[in-house]
Amino acid sequence: MSAIRTDRYVEEARRGIADPVLRRALAGLQERFGRGTAEAYRRLPEGPGLRQTAHAIREKAIAHLDILLERLARRIRENGGEVFFAATAEEAVAHCAGIARRLGVKIAVKGKSMVTEEIGLNAALAAHGVEVVETDLGEYIVQLAGETPSHIIAPAIHKTRNEIADLFAQHLGIPRTTDPPRLTHAARRALREKFLAADMGISGVNLACAETGHISTVSNEGNIRMATTLARVHVAFMGMERIVARLDEYEIILRLLCRGASVQDIGTYVSFIGGPRRPGESDGPEEFHLVVVDNGRSRMLADPRFREMLCCIRCAACLNVCPVYGRIGGHAYGFAYSGPVGAVVTPLLTGIRRGRDLCLGETLCGACKDACSMDIDLPRMLLELRAILAEGDPGWGVEPSGGLERQVWKLWEGLVSRPALYERALQAGAVLQRLLPRTPAGWIRRLPPPFSGWTKSRDFPPVAAEPFRRRFAKRRKEADRG
Amino acid sequence: MDTVTLFVPCLMDAFRPEAAEAVVAVFKRLGFAVHCPAEQTCCGQPAFNAGYRNEARTAARRFLRLFGDAEAICCPSGSCVAMVRHHVPALFDGEPDWRALALRTAARTFEFTEYLVDVLGRDDLGASFPGRVTYHDSCHLLRGLGVREQPRRLLRRVRGLELVEMKNPDCCCGFGGAFSVKYPDISTALVADKVEWIRESGAEAVVGADLGCLLHIEGALRRKGLGVRALHIAQVLAGGR
Numbered sequence: 099m100s101a102i103r104t105d106r107y108v109e110e111a112r113r114g115i116a117d118p119v120l121r122r123a124l125a126g127l128q129e130r131f132g133r134g135t136a137e138a139y140r141r142l143p144e145g146p147g148l149r150q151t152a153h154a155i156r157e158k159a160i161a162h163l164d165i166l167l168e169r170l171a172r173r174i175r176e177n178g179g180e181v182f183f184a185a186t187a188e189e190a191v192a193h194c195a196g197i198a199r200r201l202g203v204k205i206a207v208k209g210k211s212m213v214t215e216e217i218g219l220n221a222a223l224a225a226h227g228v229e230v231v232e233t234d235l236g237e238y239i240v241q242l243a244g245e246t247p248s249h250i251i252a253p254a255i256h257k258t259r260n261e262i263a264d265l266f267a268q269h270l271g272i273p274r275t276t277d278p279p280r281l282t283h284a285a286r287r288a289l290r291e292k293f294l295a296a297d298m299g300i301s302g303v304n305l306a307c308a309e310t311g312h313i314s315t316v317s318n319e320g321n322i323r324m325a326t327t328l329a330r331v332h333v334a335f336m337g338m339e340r341i342v343a344r345l346d347e348y349e350i351i352l353r354l355l356c357r358g359a360s361v362q363d364i365g366t367y368v369s370f371i372g373g374p375r376r377p378g379e380s381d382g383p384e385e386f387h388l389v390v391v392d393n394g395r396s397r398m399l400a401d402p403r404f405r406e407m408l409c410c411i412r413c414a415a416c417l418n419v420c421p422v423y424g425r426i427g428g429h430a431y432g433f434a435y436s437g438p439v440g441a442v443v444t445p446l447l448t449g450i451r452r453g454r455d456l457c458l459g460e461t462l463c464g465a466c467k468d469a470c471s472m473d474i475d476l477p478r479m480l481l482e483l484r485a486i487l488a489e490g491d492p493g494w495g496v497e498p499s500g501g502l503e504r505q506v507w508k509l510w511e512g513l514v515s516r517p518a519l520y521e522r523a524l525q526a527g528a529v530l531q532r533l534l535p536r537t538p539a540g541w542i543r544r545l546p547p548p549f550s551g552w553t554k555s556r557d558f559p560p561v562a563a564e565p566f567r568r569r570f571a572k573r574r575k576e577a578d579r580g
Numbered sequence: 581m582d583t584v585t586l587f588v589p590c591l592m593d594a595f596r597p598e599a600a601e602a603v604v605a606v607f608k609r610l611g612f613a614v615h616c617p618a619e620q621t622c623c624g625q626p627a628f629n630a631g632y633r634n635e636a637r638t639a640a641r642r643f644l645r646l647f648g649d650a651e652a653i654c655c656p657s658g659s660c661v662a663m664v665r666h667h668v669p670a671l672f673d674g675e676p677d678w679r680a681l682a683l684r685t686a687a688r689t690f691e692f693t694e695y696l697v698d699v700l701g702r703d704d705l706g707a708s709f710p711g712r713v714t715y716h717d718s719c720h721l722l723r724g725l726g727v728r729e730q731p732r733r734l735l736r737r738v739r740g741l742e743l744v745e746m747k748n749p750d751c752c753c754g755f756g757g758a759f760s761v762k763y764p765d766i767s768t769a770l771v772a773d774k775v776e777w778i779r780e781s782g783a784e785a786v787v788g789a790d791l792g793c794l795l796h797i798e799g800a801l802r803r804k805g806l807g808v809r810a811l812h813i814a815q816v817l818a819g820g821r
Contacts, residue, residue: 108763115769421752425769459763461756461770462629464723481667484631507627511635514590514621515642524594541802551764556771556799559595566588566597570604570616 099187099393100218100246102448103432107455114427120256124424127255131418134361135469142357149473152354155347156409156472159339163399163408166308166341167390173311177373179386183338187217187393194219194300194333195226197387201331203228203297207289209315209322210234211302212250212412213335213391215434216447219300230300231292233321235285242269248428248436250414251359256427289321299329299383303336304355305411307348312372313388314348316356316365323367331385334371338390339399339408351411351472358413358471394447401493403482407443409472414439416466416476422459431456438466442479450486450496457483502548521568527561536560583613585650587643587664587689589657590622592791592812599791599811602818603656603692606705609818617646624671625663629757633671640668644681652699653685656692656814658721658790664689666724691721693789693813697730708739709819713811714783715743716774716797717750718790731789731813738816746781748773755796771800778808785809787816 103110114120139146159166171181184190198206206228208214220230220241232241236254240247242265247253254262259276267274272284301322303313313334315322326332342348356362375382398404417423417437428436432453433444441460445453457480466476488507490498498504513520535543541557544550552558584607592600604614624639643664647653655661665686672678696702715735721727728750735743754760754770774797778786786801788794791812798810 108765111763112765115765421754421770422766425773426766455763459759459766461719461752461754461759461767463719463752463756465719465750465752468723481629481631484629485633486631488631489633504632507630507632507635510627511638514624514639517619517621520621527594537802539802541799549761551761551767552799554764555768555803556796557802558799559795561594562597564597566593566600567616567618567620569597569601571618 099448100215100221100434102452104444104448104453104456106432107430107453107459110430110432111426111459114430115425117256117427119258120427121425123255123258124427127249127252128418128424131361131415132469135358135415135418135471138357138361138363139471142353148350149354149471152350152471153409153473155342155350156411157406159342159347160399160405160408162343163338163341166343167338169308170306170311170313170341171388171390173308174373174386174388177311178376179373179388181388181390183390183392185392187391190217190335190389190391190393191219191222193389194335194387195223195228197331197333197385198223198226198228198298201297201385203331205292205296206230206298206300207233207292207296207325207329208237208300209302209317209325210237210253211300211335212247212434213302213337214300215247217335217391217393219335228298231289231296233289233293233319233325234317235282235319235321238285238289239265242266246429247434249417250412250435250437250439251417252414256429293324293328296325296329297331299325299327299332301326301332301334303334303340303388305348305351306336306341307343307345308341309344310348310370310372312370314352314371315369316352316359316367318360318362318366320367323369326369326371326383327381330383331387332371332374332383333387333389335389335391338392338395340411354471355411355413358411358415358469397494398446404442404446404479406474407446407479409474410439410443411472412439413471415469415471419465419469421463421465422461438476442476442483445483450483450491450494454487457487521565524561524565528563531560581611581613583615583651584695585647585653586614586616587623587647587653587655587660588616588620589655589660589791591795592656595795596791596812599656599815602812602814603654605818606696606814607654609705610700610702615650620646623660623663623668625660625667626757628663628667628671637671640671640682641678644668644678644685647689648681648685650685650688652695653689654692654695655689656789656812657792658691658718658725658727659792661689661691661694662720662724691725691727691789693730693734694725694727697733703733704737705734705817707737707817707819708741709816710740711784712742712744712782713785713787713816714746714778714781715749716746716753716778716786716788716793718788718793719752721789722750727789731787734813734817735787738819741816744781744783746777746783746786748777751777753793753797755792757792760796767796768800771796775800775804775806779806783808785811785816787811787813789813
């Protein structure tokens with residue numbers, strides 16, 4: 099498992115907010131992709147309703163996951179490939195390390211894959227003496243900088259052109275330049291050498307199809323195809339949920355994936371892989387291994403409240419509309435998955451209590467649900483996570499919340515149940531607020547804790563001397579009298 | 581005479597009673613009798629959003645008891661209506677009688693602008709309001725109830741009012757209830773942009789249909805010393821005559 103830093107959400111969010119360069123980059127990204135994706139859904143020949151169709155396809159696949167995975171595995175084995183079901187991140191990386199050791203792999207080239215970020219593959223292979231080189235340009239930049247991706251599709255969105263210029267000058271031995279074509283060319287040259295020298299190609303899986311027994315990868319740079327074709331062995335990692343039953347269903351999900359991820363009708367390179375090179379074929383690896391990763395997904399599958407999360411194909415469309423992600427950036431989420439998808443899936447994979455700020459630190463604005471290529475109700479699941487945090491859940495190992503917060507809500511419950519008392523509390527508020535520093539117009543400048551967060555940057559409205567219901571009742575009485 | 585039962589959002593009741601009075605005035609002008617259960621407090625939304633479902637259920641049960649018999653329930657808040665329509669029935673999944681009541685009540689509960697335009701078929705209320713305003717889409721009203729055009733139609737028919745669109749009118753203002761207090765840095769980053777977009781629009785007032793967002797936006801506008809007012813749409817529609 100890669101490092102989990104979900105407990106640093108508030109600090110890391112603050113750091114992201116304070117970075118004006120990041121804000122500009124994310125605003126640009128959201129303007130282009132956020133609005134563009136909505137438009138791309140509208141332009142679908144079947145109309146935007148295709149998202150609901152896709153949701154149903156994914157739900158059906160999740161309901162029959164055991165059968166579909168077995169069929170996929172059988173087909174791949176028939177075609178000479180190997181399939182390994184990894185229950186945990188540790189099992190998955192150990193399996194890959196075992197293959198590397200057996201084949202004496204020194205260099206592995208890798209195509210963009212979030213599940214390998216999740217399981218911490220790079221660090222684990224490095225510990226076994228394998229140099230893993232990221233070949234997606236964004237991932238490569240992030241790797242050179244010793245950082246982690248801050249967006250599922252645009253991993254280096256937080257890096258400026260100047261930072262990349264410095265990185266490349268330092269690591270690739272080129273004269274410093276901020277010219278994007280020259281930078282790209284330098285990366286291309288450096289990566290070519292790695293591609294040719296690599297013994298192992300590693301990829302993720304965008305989606306698998308049980309009927310045909312293939313996995314597929316989508317990229318715009320062609321790097322994944324090179325990584326998976328040139329090396330002697332190809333190891334593909336897939337989250338166990340990334341499968342559909344039939345090719346016609348696969349096609350629908352693929353089209354939505356490309357629209358959600360990058361406002362494209364289809365990615366530039368879509369590869370279909372069902373096994374190693376066959377006798378007589380000129381391209382392809384000698385060995386093909388598929389690693390199907392559970393790592394906590396079975397737990398989601400077992401809980402009807404969160405099973406829907408397994409419909410997610412990590413297209414990142416939700417990141418491109420989320421107002422919170424757009425301000426704090428991806429690193430704040432403290433794990434491989436950022437944005438709204440991260441806010442739900444990360445606590446489920448790495449601990450709900452530990453990731454509580456991810457569950458609570460969202461506005462429930464619903465933009466993610468509208469943007470989701472699979473029409474997943476992320477806000478609903480955020481609410482479920484909050485309910486678990488408040489009320490506890492032994493199945494997820496969460497104790498009920500205690501202390502002050504619970505007492506505040508108990509007090510609230512008592513007040514809203516007793517209108518006379520509620521009214522008196524409002525009256526008390528109207529009187530007590532006079533003790534607080536106020537503006538000439540009567541708005542409150544500074545609230546005491548635990549409400550002081552509001553007045554750090556905003557004035558707080560005063561409670562009316564007479565609430566509406568009392569005014570209304572009074573008028574009614576006057577009208578009855580007169 | 582037609583009767584409408586007013587479900588007053590707790591924030592409006594406490595912080596801006598004049599907006600609720602404006603709702604009453606609009607209905608009076610349309611010839612409606614307005615009924616308003618005096619015992620109402622809150623539908624349970626704040627507790628529900630915080631995850632405290634038992635506490636939310638207590639409030640929701642009270643709400644259903646008070647409003648269950650009403651013929652048409654109108655509420656000047658998208659998020660309160662979204663709570664009643666989507667979440668209250670789900671809160672009673674294990675209690676068939678309460679769930680049935682919740683569904684019946686939900687089917688008769690309407691947001692203010694939705695009620696005026698979609699149910700009553702009215703968009704010209706004979707109001708006048710001089711000035712340039714911009715409309716903020718509240719999240720639960722827009723994405724929870726699908727109400728985007730109704731308030732704009734109502735505003736366009738107001739005499740003397742010029743409606744200008746701000747940049748990203750449908751972007752969250754960062755209120756989010758307890759979120760605004762618990763995560764002040766993120767909330768502030770959101771509202772700072774919202775305030776900037778409002779300022780850029782050149783509007784003299786920002787109009788919305790959910791008081792939570794409006795109080796949040798106005799709090800930020802005031803702290804910045806900007807003279808832009810934040811008004812509930814009822815306050816605009818009650819203007820004139």
